[in-house]
Amino acid sequence: MSLLKHLTILPLTLSVLATAPSFAKDLDYPKERLNYTIAFGPGGGNDLMSRTVVDILRKYDYYPKNIRVDNLAGGSGAVGFNYVAQQKGNPYHLTSTSGNFLGTPLISNTGWTFEDFTPIGLLAQDAMLLVVRADSDFKTAKDFVEYAKKNRVVMGGTGAAGPERVVASLFAEKAGFTFDYVPSQDGGGMVTSLTSHSVDAIVANPSEVSGQIKAGNFRPLAYSEEQRSTVYSDVPTFKEQGYDFAFALPRGIVMPKGVDSDIQQWWVETLKKVVATKEWKTYLTTNSLSGNTVWGDDFEKNLAHTNSNFKRVLTQIGAIK
Structure with a gap:
């Protein structure tokens, strides 16, 4: 029919x-x-x-x-x-x-x-979120960049060659800083790396950090899509903050x-x-x-x-x- x-x-x-x-x-x-x-x-x-x-x-x-x-x-x-x-x-x-x-x-x-x-x-x-601890001095992506240009920074994510690594690399490339990258086996390990101060920031899938954000433990600084997330609409994109990339x-x-x-x-x-x-x-x-x-x-x-x-x-x- x-x-x-x-x-x-x-x-x-x-x-x-x-x-x-x-x-x-x-x-x-x-x-x-x-x-x-x-x-x-x-x-x-x-x-x-x-x-x-x-x-x-x-x-x-x-x-x-x-x-x-x-x-x-x-x-x-x-x-x-x-x-x-x-x-x-x-x-x-x-x-x-x-x-x-x-x-x-x-x-x-x-x-x-x-x-x-x-x-x-x-x-x-x-897409991915750039996330720091809530007690961090970094309030914006620009704060993070200014620090990273003068100091050694460590960023974390899940896997050595996944989308988290891609977003971290594009961010560093557009902002003009270098970083060390620490991969975790899974989302839980990545969250632990941030809470334990092993890394300065993580690039994470929103689903992996939503609980920590809602609990007030983590602060999202930037979002990697072209447009703002329909879920995290208060988080500015990297592009909005002057870093010309989306992923x-x-x-x-x-x-x-x-x-x-x-x-x-x-x-x-x-x-x-x-x-x-x-x-x-x-x-x-x-x-x-x-x-x-x-x-x-x-x-x-x-x-x-x-x-x-x-x-x-x-x-x-x-x-x-």
Whole structure:
């Protein structure tokens, strides 16, 4: 059954007509089951986002056919993303992006990159906070920079070559200071490194430090997205404070390369409805994710820019040749 036929069994009210993509009458889509591949195991951040999207699609009947969801984990996302990339031109395959969507091809020979997919939308921004102890003398990012230009500073984060290291390096590059970096195995270790005075500041995913911020133990100085976080709206961006860079991991949706542009637009319009629901807003708040969105070809430009920064910093620190 086409989307048009599905909608015509409902009363033809203005509200129903408003929910359908404007070109639905000319597009015989969808006709088949949707295959949603999650490139990671159950329980992680990518899995949670993917299942939230699918639950909303089902609850509001935004996708009028069946939806099959499969976890296809392995190789830090390489196996699942490769499977979707191999479905070239097939409009019935979707997957969710993450930091590994960019990072894994940079450090491994995956046979695919972000360019082998059709971009639909960036639904959430997984950016980083620059955080210090609440009893620190640093009240702003500028305070930290002025100190760092005259003194040895140590910054911490999770992992030696992850997004935390990238943000710390871009910050230092734009502000003109040097630093030592101390990687932690996990978020708990990173928090401990700051509370124990082992480091002067940390670059952290908001979800890892939200409890400490709410408790008044940590002070966020800057946010690494292009725009302010929709959750931490009182924290200025690095750009606002004069440090011209932005970096956020792409929590978005892509399809295989070669999908028809009308179907790409159908999904853009459909996912715009998804992110307008109360369920999606709850997901963002619960997981400390910013809800700033980017669509279609602009999402592709966003991926290219983020990938370029990621690659350059990983090369500088010797993570890739």
